[in-house]
Amino acid sequence: VSNMDVDVAIIGAGPSGAIAASLLRQQGHQVVVIEKQHFPRFSIGESLLPCCMQFLEQAGMLDAVNQAGFQFKNGAAFQHQGRYTTFDFTDKFTPGPGTTFQVQRADFDKLLADTAISQGVEIRFGHQVDAIDLTHNPRLTVTNDQGAQYQVNAKFVLDASGFGRVLPRLLNLEQPSNLPPRSAIFTHIEDNIRDPHFDRNKILISVHPQHKDIWYWLIPFSNNRCSIGVVAEPHLLEHLSGSLEQQLLAVINEEPELKKLLSNANIVQPCATLKGYSANVTTLATNKFALLGNAGEFLDPVFSSGVTIAMQSASMAVACLHKQLNGQTVDWDSEYSAPLMQGVNTFRTYVQAWYDGRFQDVIFYQQADNKIKQMICSILAGYAWDMSNPFVKESERRLNTIVELCQEPKPNVA
Ligand code: FAD
Numbered sequence: 001v002s003n004m005d006v007d008v009a010i011i012g013a014g015p016s017g018a019i020a021a022s023l024l025r026q027q028g029h030q031v032v033v034i035e036k037q038h039f040p041r042f043s044i045g046e047s048l049l050p051c052c053m054q055f056l057e058q059a060g061m062l063d064a065v066n067q068a069g070f071q072f073k074n075g076a077a078f079q080h081q082g083r084y085t086t087f088d089f090t091d092k093f094t095p096g097p098g099t100t101f102q103v104q105r106a107d108f109d110k111l112l113a114d115t116a117i118s119q120g121v122e123i124r125f126g127h128q129v130d131a132i133d134l135t136h137n138p139r140l141t142v143t144n145d146q147g148a149q150y151q152v153n154a155k156f157v158l159d160a161s162g163f164g165r166v167l168p169r170l171l172n173l174e175q176p177s178n179l180p181p182r183s184a185i186f187t188h189i190e191d192n193i194r195d196p197h198f199d200r201n202k203i204l205i206s207v208h209p210q211h212k213d214i215w216y217w218l219i220p221f222s223n224n225r226c227s228i229g230v231v232a233e234p235h236l237l238e239h240l241s242g243s244l245e246q247q248l249l250a251v252i253n254e255e256p257e258l259k260k261l262l263s264n265a266n267i268v269q270p271c272a273t274l275k276g277y278s279a280n281v282t283t284l285a286t287n288k289f290a291l292l293g294n295a296g297e298f299l300d301p302v303f304s305s306g307v308t309i310a311m312q313s314a315s316m317a318v319a320c321l322h323k324q325l326n327g328q329t330v331d332w333d334s335e336y337s338a339p340l341m342q343g344v345n346t347f348r349t350y351v352q353a354w355y356d357g358r359f360q361d362v363i364f365y366q367q368a369d370n371k372i373k374q375m376i377c378s379i380l381a382g383y384a385w386d387m388s389n390p391f392v393k394e395s396e397r398r399l400n401t402i403v404e405l406c407q408e409p410k411p412n413v414a
Helices: 013-024 048-058 062-066 105-118 164-170 244-252 256-260 306-325 332-355 358-363 372-379 395-407
Strands: 003-009 031-033 071-073 075-080 083-088 100-102 121-124 126-135 140-142 149-159 183-190 202-207 213-220 223-230 272-275 289-291
Touching: 003 013, 003 306, 013 031, 013 048, 013 105, 013 306, 031 105, 031 126, 048 062, 048 100, 048 306, 062 105, 075 358, 083 372, 105 121, 126 164, 149 164, 149 306, 164 289, 183 244, 213 256, 223 244, 289 306, 306 332, 332 358, 332 372, 332 395, 358 395
Parallel strands: 003 031, 003 149, 031 121, 075 202, 149 289
Antiparallel strands: 071 100, 075 083, 126 140, 140 149, 183 223, 183 272, 202 213, 213 223
16 A cells, blocks of 8 residues: 555544535545545434534535435424423524434435545545654554555644544543533334324433433434433443343333333344543644544533534634635634634533533423524524524523523412
């Protein structure tokens, strides 16, 4: 295998890598994607947000996704102790797409990668990045499936390696998350849901009846199957015993609505677990590399923001990179890291408020003002970078104002 020279080397062919490669290719840059696995391969992260449809469109991938037969999604539903509430993503403050899909990521990620290839992108599957040398221009050491090693010399590297976190590990950029470690147990089921009120067009988030910081996702697919998972701090799951499957079934049975809904369900895939997935870094980008998606910071799965942040970061990084490759100077801190983090921090506000219960009070508040609900809906639909939304611009202050309103004691009606 011979060494190669490219403009941009991308590590990983998940959503952030595929979108970045496609956008760079459109602009005439020479790119190679190094992907250690062979697709299709399983990935968690199956409920998309409408905001990410914009990036699929930019990358010329929207038609392929629209035609793939994935489950239509138009919102999110939440339930806790008999209370049920929905957010309709088409009724939101920020302009832009209001619907999206719930996708089996093995198929979705392969579709994006195949579309990028059809646009002229080279993806090397079964090749793994093992080392990086930044002394001059970036140089990656890559090992293929047969054990052969070669070098890729690039003007710039995009790290789209997700939970692989290749550059944070190799360059010592890792920093602990400010969120406590949580774990998830999940699988796919044949759901056999017969309840006519069950809305397959929405992700259903159920809150544990006793512990408000244990929650479940139920993500319907288009083939009578769902993704199901539970998230909690590990000590709250310590009482569960047996195999992962037994633990998952036991904790589902602690939530009466979910238990009833899934009474005819069968597990069709081995259960899996992920622990301590929240992560952060000291540096998101320099003039030699940028971290995309999960390779940078990963917060929490509760608002399904992962793929949206991955695609948003790809689009922002490519805009900066296009400038730099054309000879202009880019200040990666102020032009990439800061604007990207502004949206990530908006999600952080809501993630923290979800777990301490404040945002759950807002979600289940029945008399919400419609304009305010639309602004919150925009964020849940992924539009966390829209600075014209007061709940983005001043997320903590605005959220606390509305929390007070929702928690106000009801006047006694004699
Ligand atoms: P990935 O999709 O992870 O792709 C990274 C690729 O890099 C992989 O294919 C991998 O093989 C490759 N790679 C890794 N190391 C190397 C290497 N050394 N060399 C070459 N290639 C390498 N997000 C949502 O949007 N919706 C959800 O409902 C959702 N649910 C989640 C539930 C849980 C429990 C968790 C933990 C996360 C969830 N997420 C969700 C987040 C989502 O999984 C990620 O944000 C998303 O997959 C990130 O995409 P990516 O392109 O950054 O990386």
